[in-house]
Amino acid sequence: MGKAGEDDERSFFSEAPIRPAAKARASQDKPHYLGHRDRLRQRFAASGSDALPDYELLELLLFRLIPRADTKPVAKALLARFSTLAEVLGAPVARLEEVRGIGPAVALDLKIVAATAQRAARSEIKGREVLSSWTQVLGYCRSVMAFEEREQFRILFLDKKNALIADEVQQVGTVDHTPVYPREVVKRALELSATAIILAHNHPSGDPTPSRADIEMTKLVIETAKPLGIAVHDHIIIGKKGHASMKGLLLI
Template identity: 75%
Template sequence: MNSDDERGFFGEAPFPALHKKTKTPEKPHYHGHRERLRNRFAESGSDSLTDYEMLELLLFRSIPRADTKGMAKALIKRFGSFAEVLGAPEHLLTEVPGIGKTAALDLKIVAAAAQRMLKSQVHRKQVLSSWSAVVDYCRAAMAFETREQFRILFLDKKNTLIADEVQQTGTVDHTPVYPREVVRRALELSASAVILVHNHPSGDPTPSRADIEMTKTIIDTAKPLGISVHDHVIIGKSGHVSMKGLLLI
C-alpha cells in the first residue's frame, strides 16, 4: 500500500469513540406490577386483593425472576380457590406450569403456618365455648385433603382440649375406624370426652349411614367407661355438618 492509499484508508475509517455509552437495561414489566400489588396490600389489606393476587404475593419470593400472574391464575383454575391451592398436595402443585418444587414447598409452609395459628387458638381452651375456632381449625387441616382422615379431639373434664390426633387415614371415600382404639387412646390421655371429626374429600359433608352407625358404636363403647362423645363433625370443602346439630346422636 502506497502513502496515498494509506491516507485514503485512514481518512475513510471512522474515528473510534473514546467513551461508548452503555444502555441501561430496562426492568422487566412485572417489577412495577409487584410493587403496586405490595402497596395495595400494605394500604388496604388482603380484602382488596383477589385470590390469584394473594397467590402472586406468595409466589414473588419463591419465583423472583418471572411474571407470576399467569401461574397464580393457573393454580386457581386447577384447584378452585386460594384455600384449595394451599391444601393441594405438593406433587399436584408442581404439575402447574412454572411451579417448581421450591414454590410448591413454600405454599405448603404457608398452609402449615395457617393451620398452626388456628390450632393455637383452641389448644388448652374450653372447646365448647370456642366452637367456631375449632371448626375453622378442622376445616383448615382437613377440608382439602384428598383422602379421608379420622381425627379425634380429646377433652378433659372441663372440656379443655388436651390432644388432637389423626387416628386413621383411608381412601377417597372410606376410613377404617376402630371404636376400641378410640376409647383406649382416650383412657391413655385421661380424657373425659371426645369430639370425632372426619372429612369427605368429595366435598359434601352429609353423613352417610355408615358414619352414623360407626358414631353410635363409639358412643356405646365409650359410655360405660365414663367417656362422652360430644359430637361428630364432618368436614367438606363447602362447609361442615354436626351430627349432634342434626339430632343424629
C-alpha cells in the same frame, strides 16, 4: 481485579460505575413485573389484604417463592385449577406441580405456608374451652381436612373443662372409607386422661352428608366410651363446600 475465574457475580457488577447510556439500557431491560410487585406491596401495606383479590394475594406470596418471573399468570393458573385460595394451599404437592410454573421447591413452600396456617388455627383452640369456640374448631377442621384426597379420622381430646388436650389423626383410609376402631379411640382417650372427645372425618367427594356407616360407627364409639366416663360431644364431617354435625342433625 481478581484473577480469571476468581470473580463472582458480586465483584463483576461492582468493577466499574455504570455510565448514563448503560443506565438507560438497564432501565429498559428491567423486567416489567418488578414495578408491578412494588405497587402491589404498597397497596397491601396501605390497605391490607381486603383490598386485594385472591389472585393478587397469592401473587404476593409467590413473589418470595419465584423471585425472577412474572407470578400473575402462575397465581391465576393455580386458582383456575383449584378454584379457591384454600384449595390451592390444601392441594397435594403432586397436583400443585401439574400447574405450569410450579416446580417441586415452590410446591413444597406452598405446603409449608399451609402447615403454618393450620398450626396457627390450632393454636386458637389449644387449651381453650372448645364448645365456646365452635367456629374456630370448625375452621381448624376445615383447614386440615377439607381438601385431603383420602379420608382421615381425627379425634379432638378434651379435659374436664372441655379444653383441647390433643388433636390426633387416628386413621387414614381410602377415598371413601376409613377404618375406625372404637376400643382404640377410647384407649387413647384414657391414655390422655380425656373426659370428652369430638370426632371428625372428611369426605373427599365433597358432600359432608353422614352415611349410614358413619352414624353406626359413631353410636358404637359412644356406647364404648360412656361406661368409662368419656363423652362424645359431636362427630363433624368435613366436605370441600361445608360440614355436617351429627349432633346438629340429631343423629346422636
